[in-house]
Amino acid sequence: MGASAQGYRMVVVGVSAGGLSALRTLVGGLPAGFGLPVAVVQHRSKDSELLCELLQECTALEVGEVNDKEEVRAGRVYVAPPDYHLLAEDGFFSLSTDAPVRYSRPSIDVLFDSASDVYGPDLIGVVLTGANADGSRGLRRIVDQGGYAVVQDPGTAEVRMMPQAAAKAVPEACVLPLDAIGPHLASIRGRRVPPCRGARA
Amino acid sequence: MAENKAEAREADGGPRRRRVDAAEAARARARAVSLPDTPSDYPRELEKIEVELLLDGIHRHYGFDFRSYAYSSIKRRLWKRIQQEGLETVSALQDRVLHDPALMEELLLDLSINVTAMFRDPGFYLAFRTQVVPVLRTYPFIRVWHAGCSTGEEVYSMAILLQEEGLYDRARIYATDINEVVLHRAKSGIFPLEKMQEYTQNYLAAGGARSFSEYYTAMYDGALFNASLTRNVVFSQHNLVTDGSFAEFNVILCRNVMIYFDRDLQNRVHELFAASLVPFGLLCLGNKESLRFTAFEERYEALNAKEKIFRRKG
Numbered sequence: 001m002g003a004s005a006q007g008y009r010m011v012v013v014g015v016s017a018g019g020l021s022a023l024r025t026l027v028g029g030l031p032a033g034f035g036l037p038v039a040v041v042q043h044r045s046k047d048s049e050l051l052c053e054l055l056q057e058c059t060a061l062e063v064g065e066v067n068d069k070e071e072v073r074a075g076r077v078y079v080a081p082p083d084y085h086l087l088a089e090d091g092f093f094s095l096s097t098d099a100p101v102r103y104s105r106p107s108i109d110v111l112f113d114s115a116s117d118v119y120g121p122d123l124i125g126v127v128l129t130g131a132n133a134d135g136s137r138g139l140r141r142i143v144d145q146g147g148y149a150v151v152q153d154p155g156t157a158e159v160r161m162m163p164q165a166a167a168k169a170v171p172e173a174c175v176l177p178l179d180a181i182g183p184h185l186a187s188i189r190g191r192r193v194p195p196c197r198g199a200r201a
Numbered sequence: 202m203a204e205n206k207a208e209a210r211e212a213d214g215g216p217r218r219r220r221v222d223a224a225e226a227a228r229a230r231a232r233a234v235s236l237p238d239t240p241s242d243y244p245r246e247l248e249k250i251e252v253e254l255l256l257d258g259i260h261r262h263y264g265f266d267f268r269s270y271a272y273s274s275i276k277r278r279l280w281k282r283i284q285q286e287g288l289e290t291v292s293a294l295q296d297r298v299l300h301d302p303a304l305m306e307e308l309l310l311d312l313s314i315n316v317t318a319m320f321r322d323p324g325f326y327l328a329f330r331t332q333v334v335p336v337l338r339t340y341p342f343i344r345v346w347h348a349g350c351s352t353g354e355e356v357y358s359m360a361i362l363l364q365e366e367g368l369y370d371r372a373r374i375y376a377t378d379i380n381e382v383v384l385h386r387a388k389s390g391i392f393p394l395e396k397m398q399e400y401t402q403n404y405l406a407a408g409g410a411r412s413f414s415e416y417y418t419a420m421y422d423g424a425l426f427n428a429s430l431t432r433n434v435v436f437s438q439h440n441l442v443t444d445g446s447f448a449e450f451n452v453i454l455c456r457n458v459m460i461y462f463d464r465d466l467q468n469r470v471h472e473l474f475a476a477s478l479v480p481f482g483l484l485c486l487g488n489k490e491s492l493r494f495t496a497f498e499e500r501y502e503a504l505n506a507k508e509k510i511f512r513r514k515g
């Protein structure tokens with residue numbers, strides 16, 4: 001539960017409209033030996049089944065939709081199944097069919113919030129393109145617990161609203177163009193780094 | 202009190218009955234609100250201690266055992282109640298709940314209502330029609346157990362499917378839940394009218410060949426489903442955590458119920474299911490539930506791995 005000397009232990013990613021292409025760039029930018037588990041919430045319709053295959057095409061990391069109580073393993077990409085909330089527990093994931101949160105199921109905030117409970121300062125949160133404000137509260141929570149925040153530069157986002165809202169809620173977030181996010185995560189994964197800007201007053 | 206209401210419901214449906222049911226349906230809908238944000242600065246390790254103390258107290262005082270529920274979702278459901286009561290700590294909720302049985306009833310609803318839909322995951326019902334129904338035709342009498350049926354959406358879905366396949370008259374569906382209030386609502390057969398469009402789409406995608414609206418009567422605030430659908434349904438309270446087996450079943454459906462349980466409790470419930478299925482009986486789980494993380498993988502073979510339909514080996 002406490003902070004780990006080795007560095008971060010989990011990356012959580014939230015993305016909405018424009019997400020497929022953004023996720024392919026992000027995941028494709030992670031090295032084969034990335035070594036951290038990556039959990040992704042992408043807002044999508046109930047019958048979109050191809051997301052994992054399309055992501056798998058562009059990475060050597062294993063990509064899969066989460067099954068309930070699935071163990072967290074390093075270097076694997078976990079995608080929230082459509083129509084379920086994805087929650088982090090200590091060492092595994094749980095799913096929930098509780099009502100949508102601010103119209104979303106899966107909800108980015110629910111994943112970020114639950115992961116922050118489990119991983120505290122050992123967590124990296126990433127908010128990418130999207131047309132709503134999901135993820136802002138969860139990212140704020142991650143940074144309040146000592147974790148690290150990355151937001152896609154809204155100028156490089158297909159839809160800028162979600163990264164804009166996240167950057168506003170979390171001024172400490174490191175704002176990066178999409179194609180720089182994967183390499184940045186790879187460069188910081190082994191050591192905890194301070195926020196990009198000074199902590200808020 | 203619950204029984205009086207049930208009797209009133211047996212009588213011919215007057216406007217008063219409908220108002221009561223519609224109000225109840227509205228209340229149940231209002232309950233299905235989202236997982237709340239928990240306070241950002243709450244000390245996490247203390248919170249875990251408080252949650253464990255609360256659940257232990259509820260178990261010892263009221264007998265409801267939520268101690269083996271998945272932590273991160275039950276915690277969020279507790280916070281919803283804490284915020285609704287205007288409280289600030291888990292311990293404050295413990296104080297209130299242990300001294301106020303009425304609040305315990307509210308909390309029981311918060312913790313035990315599972316949200317679902319008619320023909321949720323249409324692919325499952327399609328697979329049930331094409332792969333399970335032919336097996337069921339070989340039995341003279343069919344017992345189906347919907348374990349954790351909540352407000353009944355999937356029970357009515359199964360009843361419709363069995364009627365259309367000509368199997369309903371030789372079937373009995375046992376629909377159970379820990380919670381009397383949701384069972385009562387399931388029994389009423391009234392579902393939100395605004396859901397009918399979604400349910401109709403699900404029904405068609407699930408292989409339904411009729412007009413879905415044949416199955417209900419639209420009222421001003423709800424869709425009342427045909428009484429013929431529940432003729433062979435037995436609604437009954439049953440607690441998966443503490444109660445044992447009560448019959449032998451050809452099919453057990455328990456979809457997206459055990460996702461709220463931790464792995465130990467999942468294993469205990471699987472023990473109960475394995476003991477409650479006839480040889481070669483069928484177990485149907487939710488789309489993202491797996492036997493892989495349980496001790497029961499060896500006891501079943503997959504009839505349809507994608508739709509999570511498993512057959513007990515011998």
